[in-house]
Amino acid sequence: MSKTPLPHSSPPETQAQQLEKKQLAERMSKIKHKLIVLSGKGGVGKSTIALNLACALALTDRKVGLLDIDIHGPSIPMLLGMEGESIEVVDEVILPVRFAENLKVMSIGFLLSRQEDAVIWRGPLKMHLIKQFLKDVDWGERDYLVIDCPPGTGDEPLSIAQLLEDADGAIIVTTPQELALSDVRKCITFCRKLNLPVIGVVENMSGFVCPHCGKKVEIFKSGGGEKMAREMGVPFLSRIPIDPGVVESGDTGKPFIYDDAESDTTEAFKQVIESVIELEKDNSQAKRRRY
Ligand SMILES: Nc1ncnc2c1ncn2[C@@H]1O[C@H](COP(=O)(O)OP(=O)(O)OP(=O)(O)O)[C@@H](O)[C@H]1O
Ligand SMILES: [Mg+2]
Numbered sequence: 692m693s694k695t696p697l698p699h700s701s702p703p704e705t706q707a708q709q710l711e712k713k714q715l716a717e718r719m720s721k722i723k724h725k726l727i728v729l730s731g732k733g734g735v736g737k738s739t740i741a742l743n744l745a746c747a748l749a750l751t752d753r754k755v756g757l758l759d760i761d762i763h764g765p766s767i768p769m770l771l772g773m774e775g776e777s778i779e780v781v782d783e784v785i786l787p788v789r790f791a792e793n794l795k796v797m798s799i800g801f802l803l804s805r806q807e808d809a810v811i812w813r814g815p816l817k818m819h820l821i822k823q824f825l826k827d828v829d830w831g832e833r834d835y836l837v838i839d840c841p842p843g844t845g846d847e848p849l850s851i852a853q854l855l856e857d858a859d860g861a862i863i864v865t866t867p868q869e870l871a872l873s874d875v876r877k878c879i880t881f882c883r884k885l886n887l888p889v890i891g892v893v894e895n896m897s898g899f900v901c902p903h904c905g906k907k908v909e910i911f912k913s914g915g916g917e918k919m920a921r922e923m924g925v926p927f928l929s930r931i932p933i934d935p936g937v938v939e940s941g942d943t944g945k946p947f948i949y950d951d952a953e954s955d956t957t958e959a960f961k962q963v964i965e966s967v968i969e970l971e972k973d974n975s976q977a978k979r980r981r982y
Contacts, residue, residue: 715826715854722756722833725858726890726967727851729882730865731874733842736895736931737864738766739941740963741839744862746946747964749793753834756787759798760821760851761841762812768800772944776801785828797828818850825854835967843874844881852885859970860888862928862963866896867915875916879923890970891926892916893963899933900955929962 704712719725728741738761745757759767768774771790778801779786787795799820812820830836838855840848852858861882865875875892882889894916899908910933920927931937934956940947948960 711822711826715822718826718828718830719855719857722830722836724835724967724970725838725855726835727838727840727848727855727858727861727887729840729844729848729861729863729878730842731844731863731876731878732866732871735842735864735866735871736937737842738770738839739937739947740862740864740893740895740931740960741837742767742770743946743948743960744964744967745794745835745837746791747948747960748835748837748967749791750948751968753793754832755794756830756833756836757790757794757796758824758828758836758838759796759800760824760838760847762799762817762820762847763841765798765800765803767796767798767839770941770944771796771946774800778802783827785823787828787830795830795833797824814846817846818854821847821850822854844878848881849885852882852887858887860890862890862967863892863925864895865892865916865919867894867909867912869912869915871911872915872919875919876923879925889925891928891966892920893928894930896933897930902935926966928966929959931959931963932956 726744728737730737738759742757745755749755757767759765768776773788773790773796776788778788778797785797787797788801790796838851840851863875863878865871879889894913896911897916898913899910900906901908913930917927917930932955934954936950936954937947937956940950947956951957
């Protein structure tokens with residue numbers, strides 16, 4: 692008598708699915724570290740932090756890939772002054788766009804013909820595109836892949852967390868006010884459910900030093916991110932002030948970190964980069980702590 696499949700058992704993988712999985716694993720095996728930049732709320736500075744981290748790592752002679760999976764609002768091309776760049780496809784392999792020595796970039800923004808084009812896609816299609824970005828993009832041998840996500844814990848972060856089984860973890864960006872922090876707690880819970888380590892929390896837009904009187908003003912308050920990180924038992928990486936130089940660098944497409952001027956903001960960015968480089972010392976899966 693033939694057995695009726697159990698209602699909850701997932702269908703067996705087709706040969707095509709198995710091949711896809713193998714191709715993805717092969718491509719990703721050439722990348723040593725994978726970092727996912729997340730946030731609970733929008734506009735808190737994820738893309739800014741992701742690109743400055745990628746550029747800073749590339750400046751240290753590490754080979755880096757920067758992948759923008761913000762399908763509805765890809766901002767990496769604009770923040771890097773790369774609008775109008777388009778990608779090349781050779782023998783079904785997508786070539787990422789070179790931004791600088793050691794840094795290759797991929798974003799859906801390169802596939803849109805105009806800046807204002809909108810992408811209307813449902814979950815499964817997004818998962819498919821993200822899989823293609825990992826499997827079919829010729830990243831080559833890389834030390835790091837930094838992945839910039841859209842805000843929240845929707846289809847894109849879920850897809851990337853599921854597709855990258857060996858990601859080093861997530862860097863969670865927040866602003867200091869309570870409204871933003873409550874969403875970060877959700878983000879940390881999301882990581883825990885998916886067994887994705889939390890590398891740490893960055894509190895961005897934390898205080899502003901008035902260039903005229905030198906007085907520090909806590910526009911969105913300050914210190915909330917650190918307190919929340921302590922409460923949730925995850926590392927706190929850095930507190931980055933509001934700095935008009937960061938806005939200017941984003942608007943002109945020149946990464947802030949390229950400007951060597953010494954400032955509290957530069958120091959704060961460096962702290963994030965140092966925490967990431969520290970991870971290299973503790974690279975083995977077995978030693979890795981899952982927060
Ligand atoms: N520390 C900072 N000081 C001043 N401006 C900042 C700072 N960090 C980010 N910004 C500016 O805030 C704006 C939003 O930043 P960004 O695009 O990086 O946020 P995001 O979290 O990626 O947004 P989204 O959720 O839409 O993807 C940009 O104009 C950026 O230049
Ligand atoms: Mg963004």
